[in-house]
Every structure is written in structure tokens, then in C-alpha cells.
Amino acid sequence: MYALHFASEESAYNQITHGFPVDPDPLFKSNKFPIENRPGLHDQSLESVISQISNIVNSSDATVGDVTSWPPRIKEEVGSWLSDWHLVAFLCFQGLFSLVRRLDLTTLNKKHDNADS
Numbered sequence: 001m002y003a004l005h006f007a008s009e010e011s012a013y014n015q016i017t018h019g020f021p022v023d024p025d026p027l028f029k030s031n032k033f034p035i036e037n038r039p040g041l042h043d044q045s046l047e048s049v050i051s052q053i054s055n056i057v058n059s060s061d062a063t064v065g066d067v068t069s070w071p072p073r074i075k076e077e078v079g080s081w082l083s084d085w086h087l088v089a090f091l092c093f094q095g096l097f098s099l100v101r102r103l104d105l106t107t108l109n110k111k112h113d114n115a116d117s
Contacts, residue, residue, distance in 0.1 A: 027109050030080060033087035044090050056081060083109050 033052075034042035056077045060070070070078070082088065082105060092102050 028083050028085040028088070029109075030084040031086070032081075033084045033090065035086050036090065044086075046094065049087070049091070052081065053078070079108060 034044050034048070036044055057070070057074060059077075060074050088102075088105050088109070091097060092105075097105070
């Protein structure tokens with residue numbers, strides 16, 4: 001059996017950490033979309049994606065097809081909604097986006113400035 005030897009108890013506290021970042025800054029800010037590979041417990045579907053985006057857009061006077069007319073609040077909500085790894089992975093695996101659009105989703109999440117996206 002191995003034992004850690006420290007000069008003092010205080011140095012042991014200084015050298016062993018809990019492993020959590022002090023100021024975390026995750027790439028994806030949301031985790032509301034169901035996790036994949038959990039059928040019955042968490043089901044992913046295009047119907048749920050359409051329902052979620054419709055609820056966001058319908059909370060304003062914007063129309064789904066005309067992104068340029070969306071007010072900043074709606075753009076921010078959609079950007080926050082798209083900042084979910086499980087949602088982005090689901091959308092990409094459905095074959096709905098080209099490689100360029102997949103990279104755009106990643107860039108959006110790297111910026112964390114959804115109002116201008």
C-alpha cells in the first residue's frame with residue numbers, strides 16, 4: 001500500500017485539491033434537452049425540438065422563418081437554447097445541418113454572445 005508523505009498537515013491541504021475549477025466556464029451553458037441513449041427515461045425527438053423552438057418564437061410577434069425580424073430577446077433565448085450539447089449533438093446526428101452549419105453551432109457556443117448571432 002502506498003502512502004503520501006507530506007512535511008506538514010498544512011502542505012497536504014495545499015497540494016491536494018478537490019478537482020473542481022474555481023471559475024468554471026463551460027462551453028455549453030444549458031443542459032435541458034434530454035440526454036441521448038436513455039429511451040423511455042429521456043426521449044429525444046424532432047417533435048420536442050420543434051415544440052421548444054416554437055414556444056420560444058411564439059412568445060413574441062416574430063415568425064419562425066424570418067430570423068432577421070426576431071427581437072434581441074428572442075435571439076438571446078434561441079442562442080441559450082442552442083447552448084446545449086445534447087441538443088446540438090441530436091440535431092447534427094439527424095442530418096439536418098451541413099458540416100459548415102455544425103461548425104457555426106460550435107462557434108456560437110464558443111462566443112457565448114448570443115445576441116449578435
